[in-house]
Amino acid sequence: xxxxxxxxxxFTALDAVGPHEMLxxxxxxxxxxxxxxxGPVRTDTGELSLVAERxxxxxxxxxxxxxxxxxxxxxxxxxxxxxxxxxxxxxxRRSVWTTSVCTxxxxxGAAGLLRGLPATTYWASRPYLKDVGAVYTxxxxxxxxxxxxxxxxxxxxxxGLHLVSRLTDDKVAQAMQLAVEYDPDPPYDTGSPxxxxxxxxxxxxxxxxDAAR
Amino acid sequence: xxxxxxxxxxFTALDAVGPHEMLxxxxxxxxxxxxxxxGPVRTDTGELSLVAERxxxxxxxxxxxxxxxxxxxxxxxxxxxxxxxxxxxxxxRRSVWTTSVCTxxxxxGAAGLLRGLPATTYWASRPYLKDVGAVYTxxxxxxxxxxxxxxxxxxxxxxGLHLVSRLTDDKVAQAMQLAVEYDPDPPYDTGSPxxxxxxxxxxxxxxxxDAAR
Numbered sequence: 001x002x003x004x005x006x007x008x009x010x011f012t013a014l015d016a017v018g019p020h021e022m023l024x025x026x027x028x029x030x031x032x033x034x035x036x037x038x039g040p041v042r043t044d045t046g047e048l049s050l051v052a053e054r055x056x057x058x059x060x061x062x063x064x065x066x067x068x069x070x071x072x073x074x075x076x077x078x079x080x081x082x083x084x085x086x087x088x089x090x091x092x093r094r095s096v097w098t099t100s101v102c103t104x105x106x107x108x109g110a111a112g113l114l115r116g117l118p119a120t121t122y123w124a125s126r127p128y129l130k131d132v133g134a135v136y137t138x139x140x141x142x143x144x145x146x147x148x149x150x151x152x153x154x155x156x157x158x159x160g161l162h163l164v165s166r167l168t169d170d171k172v173a174q175a176m177q178l179a180v181e182y183d184p185d186p187p188y189d190t191g192s193p194x195x196x197x198x199x200x201x202x203x204x205x206x207x208x209x210d211a212a213r
Numbered sequence: 214x215x216x217x218x219x220x221x222x223x224f225t226a227l228d229a230v231g232p233h234e235m236l237x238x239x240x241x242x243x244x245x246x247x248x249x250x251x252g253p254v255r256t257d258t259g260e261l262s263l264v265a266e267r268x269x270x271x272x273x274x275x276x277x278x279x280x281x282x283x284x285x286x287x288x289x290x291x292x293x294x295x296x297x298x299x300x301x302x303x304x305x306r307r308s309v310w311t312t313s314v315c316t317x318x319x320x321x322g323a324a325g326l327l328r329g330l331p332a333t334t335y336w337a338s339r340p341y342l343k344d345v346g347a348v349y350t351x352x353x354x355x356x357x358x359x360x361x362x363x364x365x366x367x368x369x370x371x372x373g374l375h376l377v378s379r380l381t382d383d384k385v386a387q388a389m390q391l392a393v394e395y396d397p398d399p400p401y402d403t404g405s406p407x408x409x410x411x412x413x414x415x416x417x418x419x420x421x422x423d424a425a426r
Contacts, residue, residue, distance in 0.1 A: 012234070014231065017226045020261060123394055178403050192396040
């Protein structure tokens with residue numbers, strides 16, 4: 001089983017690494033980071049680089065495609081990147097699963113994959129799903145046909161586990177949850193806009209905007 | 214505020230990236246990946262590399278030190294690495310917080326930082342804490358003085374949020390939880406050995422061992 005995770009300038013590290021951690025120990029599976037060019041790719045805050053092992057033009061097929069989200073600048077650039085869209089469509093044509101985390105769904109949408117389909121995305125980006133023809137649908141992840149879109153950043157871990165169950169079975173997915181000791185117990189309960197007050201929502205957006213500068 | 218995350222051959226990607234994602238947007242904070250040499254560092258499954266921006270010898274101070282865990286081979290090599298231990302002790306001397314995720318606590322312990330102290334680690338490695346003089350204590354993370362050790366892999370996210378609250382305040386930490394949409398909802402509830410049956414525990418260890426080959 002081949003998994004391709006598409007990196008691009010300004011992607012969010014955890015969007016890629018959360019699902020990677022769930023998928024990289026699935027038996028007979030190889031996870032490959034792919035980007036426009038092979039080599040280091042910077043994340044949205046500019047402080048961290050992950051290495052893409054392969055260039056898009058050298059990857060012709062993947063059983064699972066995963067497109068992470070990114071900061072506003074990175075996501076918008078990918079929403080205008082016709083080469084990336086052509087590659088995404090080519091991989092999607094023969095994929096078993098085509099998936100996204102966070103604003104990665106806007107990139108799948110810009111590539112034309114979500115027209116008329118239910119999907120989710122980062123909480124603050126929900127209004128933009130309709131601009132790419134998708135129908136915002138609540139959920140940590142939304143599955144429609146062979147496309148699965150996850151909500152923001154850390155939701156990629158929940159989707160990743162679900163994907164493991166789809167690629168194998170419940171037993172392997174349950175063991176994978178234990179393998180990464182995914183027994184979440186955050187000290188607060190403000191992880192969705194429905195659970196956070198207006199001041200927390202405003203501060204979250206400010207932290208994101210300041211860090212992107 | 215300077216955060217240094219120590220990468221080494223065979224570290225676990227999510228151990229480093231989970232806390233990184235929580236910390237990299239804290240106001241006036243810079244997170245730097247550090248390793249023996251600057252450049253790409255391979256994770257435990259060998260499929261992914263993160264780039265270390267600085268070499269240990271060039272980093273003399275950090276307000277927060279974080280040591281991620283790794284696969285068995287990577288962790289054991291770091292438990293024998295006297296140069297790394299000397300660097301860890303030097304940074305720890307003036308740090309505000311010294312932290313670990315997963316088997317990173319065994320590395321802190323091997324460096325002599327945990328003698329007689331309560332600590333946690335990866336679920337399957339709990340018996341080894343006593344070998345470095347620490348006292349296994351249950352918890353997603355365990356705080357003692359200025360040292361915080363987290364449980365396995367994904368526990369670094371819970372510890373990361375807690376650390377944000379210690380570095381700033383509850384309001385910023387709550388906003389950070391929303392910024393990464395950390396509203397976990399895994400499809401199973403087998404994320405700790407207490408919640409998983411014997412077959413799931415055995416399969417988790419087999420998946421880890423097979424992927425490390």
